[in-house]
Amino acid sequence: MSAAQAMPAFGAVLSAVQEGCFHCGLPIPAGADWSVTIDHVARPMCCPGCESVAQAIVANGLDDYYRTRTGFADTADREALVPEQLRLYDASTDEAPDDAETIEASFTLEGIRCAACVWLIERRLAAVPGLLQADVNVATERLHVRWAVGACQASDILQALQSIGYRAYPYDAKRHEEYLRTAEKTLFRRLFIAGLAMMQVMMYAFPAYTATDGTLDADMDALMRWASLLMTIPAVLYSALPFYQGAWANLRQKALGMDVPIALGIVAAFAGSLDATWRNTGDVYYDSVTMFIFLLLCSRYVELLARRKAASALQKMQHALPASALLLKNYPADRASELVPAGLLKQGDVILVRPGDAIAADGTLIEGQTSIDLSLLTGESQPVGKTVGDAVPGGAVNAAQPMLLRVDKPVKESTMAALLSLIEQAGQGKPQLALWADKVSAWFVAGLLLLAAGVFVAWQIIDPSRAWPIAIAVLVVSCPCALSLATPTALAAATDRLLRHGVLITHGHVLETLHRVSHVVFDKTGTLTYGKPVVQKMQLLGSASREDCSRIASALESANAHPLAQAILRYGSNDTNSLQCEQVEYVAGQGVAGRIGNADYRIGNAQFVSGMAGALPESSEQSGMTSVYLGTQGNWLARFDISDEIRPDAQQVIRTFTRLGKKVILLSGDRQSAADRVGRLLGIDTVYGDKLPQQKLDVVRQLQEQKQGAIVAMVGDGINDAAVLRAADVSFAMASGAALAQTHADAVVTSEHLSTIADTALVAARTMAVVRQNLGWASLYNVIAIPAAAVGWLNPWVSAIGMSVSSAIVVLNALRLRHIKLQAASMTSLPKQVRPAPV
Known part of the structure; x- marks a missing residue:
């Protein structure tokens, strides 16, 4: 069909969808807010299925489908997307080399309500054939997956997620940011309605609490109950909807997440109150229900903001590279500039960078003198002066005068792009403490439900009138949330603090392992020295x-x-x-x-x-x-x-690790005499020189195979360090070193300060202390609160307060890690008497 023939057909379809779904033509339900931007216009959709399919069509550059179609698409199944339509996503993740055995991809996840969702998602994806790895970063709401070529497709992963109530799509920074903003607004709206309902219900419940026998007329009491019921319905049916969705997803997968007891508590309390209102006898708990929902949503809103804050540094780096650049096509003959997509820049191009603009690609300054802001790349807070001939990294910000830059590398190979590829790994994987907490949370919920049932039966025998409220209190007071949040929130906050300080953590086990290391091994050239x-x-x-x-x-x-x-x-x-x-x-x-x-x-x-x-x-x-x-x-x-x-802060770093009880070793490929000299100047007793890459690897393995089993941290920068970095229990690569070393390391030091590694060790110790505090608090709270509720000492609304406060304490305690005072800045200006002599 030609374009001329297609336009009337498209116009007919367009006019038909003015009142319905742009994709399938069905009526749009009242209150629906699904839409997809097609041809720069937000088109309404009738369901998440049509929205996801339409988004896939647009994301893969197939917008012409809507311009040339002569009819509506088949309707998308409301429960699961049609596999053939989902396979539109496969094209965006199949760009692997022909000899590749596995494919890796990142997806944005929608619908994560709390840390317990991670366990359910990973458990479901573990059953997908061919999927080798699935890691959810709860702080950034991203899913990183790796699957075997030919054994699995992106559509299989998306369909598995859809089956348990979660939506996902290939990561796109702009759409991900829009989703986060929408999710925050939606949660706040639910919180506002729950808070409004709680205040109104409390106003109606207050006379009943304060009235003495005979002072409250029966008709007035009944009116108060019915008024409370009407005000509670919006909170129960709208504000509490995420808890029901989470519980239903859990039960469909035969799993017991923490939404299950929460949903049961809300439904049980509301059902009992509804029955008492209808029969005009017995106790009602509308005030407890609305307060419970409000406090829970408060806790989740605080948690959401904490996750956003914990991921803020990562998000800033992901948005650091500009989408466009001012290209001087005919330089030096002509200085006219043209705005072009940054992705089209190639080596040798000359670009103009104005004050305040981010630099699109790595290049060399050929005209002008300026200062650049490297804070996103290195954590350096002070602008750095640059003059003609100096190298300038992509992602930095021009802080002073206009400059002309000759592009040295395409955007996809720039310094910032390399860091962003490492960020894709950030938050993947979990330390043992997090895995333990996830397992404990799942068993905790199962035990809690059994306990609540037992308590209900026992109180039916002791005092039937108290059985229902006490069982509800047991369900409500428990806090598996705190157990699930204890580790990931602390790790996210610590990772954010370190990234702003110049250390990019790319594997989840770094802080836990670094806290336990017994030996710290340093390369010499480019690590302890500038190289x-x-x-x-x-x-x-x-x-x-x-x-x-x-x-x-x-x-x-x-x-x-x-x-x-x-x-x-x-x-x-x-x-x-x-x-x-x-x-x-x-x-x-x-x-x-x-x-x-x-x-x-x-x-x-x-x-x-x-x-x-x-x-x-x-x-x-x-x-x-x-x-x-x-x-x-x-x-x-x-x-x-x-x-x-030698780096000016190297001596202080060695002293810090020695003071922490770590054995420091110098392991170098340089000649033995040069290595010995550095060892003497820095106070390192064990020095190995003249070591080839294989010999370096052998030294680390011998340490690990000792009778005591040393836990080894390795710091290096060169290509010859790649193997030993991977073999170490935890490893750091200097950002100024080889890219191969960085990809094999567990963390990358993006600043010029070696002291950031010592700071990372201190942060690791503080983080593990906070994690232990959180886990200890969560365990102690549940050990005390659940028995207290079971014996009738706590009523439902007091239990709701306790549960919410417990989660808030865990989150706020973890956020303290974002403000740890670190020492690297002060080490850059050491007095001369403590500076080591040159090598």
């Missing part, structure tokens, strides 16, 4: 001045990319009146020769320079350093002693 040669000293060997020697050396090395040459250039960067070198000759492995003015010069190793300068005069070379000599015809001029520079 960049620095001239530590220039020794004059002749009559030439220090400034002249520096200028001559810089002129000889001006075009040399060797790391030692670059160190000499940096050393002489402040010298004025630079010289011009001619007849430059590079001798591989030895040095550089050239002519400056009327004289010939050489710079390089002693043997190379002695061929022009003669016999080397006696001089004391520095142990552990590389010496580069400068000479001219018949004269020695200077010696440059070059070495790697």
Whole structure:
């Protein structure tokens, strides 16, 4: 069908759907708020099924379907989406290499009400054939899955989730943000209605509580009951709906989540009150029901806000890369700029970055002088100055003047993109404490239901009039929520704090394992040191001045990319009146020769320079350093002693781990003498040098296989550290190091401060303490509150307060971790007397 033929058909369909679902044409139920944006217009949908199918069509670029269709689509099943339609999602997750054995993908989850939902989702997905891994991050409401190629499809996963009442779709930052905003508004609306109902019902219940015998007329009492019933209905049927949905999903899967006792408590109390109102005899609990619903929703609203806060740093990083950039197509001939999608930028393109704009891709500054804000990338709070020739990472923010940038890497390969790929792993997996809490919560609910039934039977024998309220109180007072929230909330808060401080946690076990490590193993180059040669000293060997020697050396090395040459250039960067070198000759492995003015010069190793300068005069070379000599015809001029520079906070980091009772080891591929020197300067007793990657791996494995079984933390940065990083029990990679090392590590240090690793160890200790406090409080509360309710000491509304307060205490206690004071900032300006000497 041509476009011209299709337009009338599309117009007819469009006019027919003005009153109904845009996808299937059926009437839209009253109060429905499902919609999908098609052709920049929000189109109404009649159910979640049609909404998901339409969204899949749009997300996969198939909008033309709606423009060319001649009729409505088949209606989507209200209980489960049609598999053929769901398979539209498969295209977006099947872009794996031909030789790939598994596929990984992230999905946004809708409908997560609390931490217990995680257990149900993971249990259901475990039954999907071919699905190898499913991890739910409750803080960000994201699902990360991995499945075998050919054995499973994205549609199978989505259908499994739909069958238990949860909706999911491939992660899209904009849609995910819209969902979170909508979910928060919906929960607040339910909370508002429940609060309004509670206040009104309390007003009607107050006369009954305060009246003495005979002071409240029977007709007035009946009127108060009926008024309370009318005000309770919106809370029970609308505000409490998430609890019923959660309980029904649990029961359909033959599981017992914490929504089950909550729903039973609400229904039982309301049913008993309704019966008493109808018969005009017995007690009513409308005030308890509305208060229970209100307090529970308050607790969940606080939990929701806590999860949002705990994930705030991750969300900021995910939105850091701009969607567009100002491209200078004809630079330098023409400076006209054009707004283009950032994803189309390629190596060599020149872009304009205005003040306040985020930088779209990694590049080199070619014009302008500015300061950039690296806070999202490294946690560094102070702007960093940049001038022509400096590298600038994508994701940073231009904080001062306009600048021109030459793109070095496409957006998908930028520094921020690499961090975002690591963020995809953040929150996946669970430590043992979280797994234990999930299992305990499930058994806890089963035991609670049995106990409530037993208490009801016992009180039927003792005092039948109290059996119903006491059984309700037992159901209401219990708090499996606190057990389920104790660990994930604390981990999310601690992870957020560390990310803002410059440490990206990519695996869930890091904090728990780091707290238990016995050995901390450091690589040397690029980890304890900067990995960049620095001239530590220039020794004059002749009559030439220090400034002249520096200028001559810089002129000889001006075009040399060797790391030692670059160190000499940096050393002489402040010298004025630079010289011009001619007849430059590079001798591989030895040095550089050239002519400056009327004289010939050489710079390089002693043997190379002695061929022009003669016999080397006696001089004391520095142990552990590389010496580069400068000479001219018949004269020695200077010696440059070059070495790697130890990070200023390295010594303090070693002291911190030693004070915490950890055994610190230096494990380096550098020569033994250089490694020993660093070990002496930093106070490390055990030093291994001259180790190849396999030998490094052997050292770590030998530690782990000891009789006591050491728990090893490894810190490295190079490609040769990838294997040992993966083998360690917990590992850290420096963000300035190789990408391969980062992908094999459990955490990435995005800041320049080594001290953030010591801070992470302190945060780990505090986090585990908070987790233990939360688990201890949750256990103690339930041990005391449930028996108190069972013997009749607590009525339902008091139980509701106790349950809500218990959950709130756990959440608020965990949020304290977001404000831990850390020390890395103060370590960057150590006094000279505690700074280690150069290597």
